Structures are given as structure tokens and as C-alpha cells.
Amino acid sequence: PHILLINGPNLNLLGTREPDIYGHTTLADVESLARTQATSLGATLSTFQSNHEGAIIDRIQTAAGHTPPNPTTTTTPTPTLDSPGPKPSLIIINPGALTHTSVAIRDALLGVGVPFVEVHVSNVHGREGFRRHSYLSDKAVAVVCGMGVFGYRAAVEFGVGFLREGRG
């Protein structure tokens, strides 16, 4: 099975950003640990981070084999997209602040029909009121929050088991 790990805005700052809330582990460490962990469980994992809502939507569409429209030209690929690689049977996504604002990311995930796990490093229910609502949680297979970066590890292990059980 193949898993796609997506991180949204400001998660590139993991490790230095508000460390009392998000800890000291960098996104590069999170991503390489997740890849190693997936391999050890007999799965593969690719990663994507963007600060741009549209780039995240394009990546979700590309993952499912769709070719998103190119805003600048119809002949060359959108430069922000990495090669789509194998089609994921599960997406693990921390949409950052877009969790609380983006109907479009919700629609993209539902549109491609790939099951997803929502991850938050912090406990979004113990912070500002606006972080308590997510546009994704009611459609997620599972939601992880408040475990720090361990949440990604939990999501990968859960995700591989979920796919093994044929629930994907």
C-alpha cells in the first residue's frame, strides 16, 4: 500500500515555530521518520508540504490520477507539483490553519474518494475557539490531535493497519 502525507501552511516551520505548542522536531525529521516507519511496516509513503491551498488541492487531485488545470500554460506541468508517484490508498493530512477555513480541501478529498486521516500536532480543542471546528473531521477515517509529532507516527501505524484490513 502507498500513503501520501500532506502538510499545509506553516508546517514547514515545525521545530522552530511556537515550540511550546508544536515542539522541537522539524518537518524534515517527521517526514523521514514516517517514510522509514512505512517501509518497516511493508508500505511506501510520499510527502508533500505547501503553504498554498490551491497547490494542496492540485496534489490531492494528482495523487488520484487527475491532471489539474495549469494556470499559466497548457503545455508545461505546474512547477509546484512533484511527480505524482504511485496512487495512494490513504492520505494522511495536517492541513494547518486551512483545517478551519477550507471547504475546497474538503471537496478535493471527497472528490477523489481517497480515505484520509486528519492529524494535528496540538490539541486543537484546548486552544482558541476557532480551532475547534474542522471542515474535515466528519469525513475523516480518524482524527489525531494533541499527541505532538507522535501523532504522525500513530497515523501511519493506524493507516497501514486500516489498509491491511481492507477498509481502504
Ligand code: DQA
Ligand atoms: C495545527 C493546528 C491548526 O489550528 C494550526 O493552524 C496549525 C497546526 C496542528 O498541527 O496542531 O497550523 O494543524
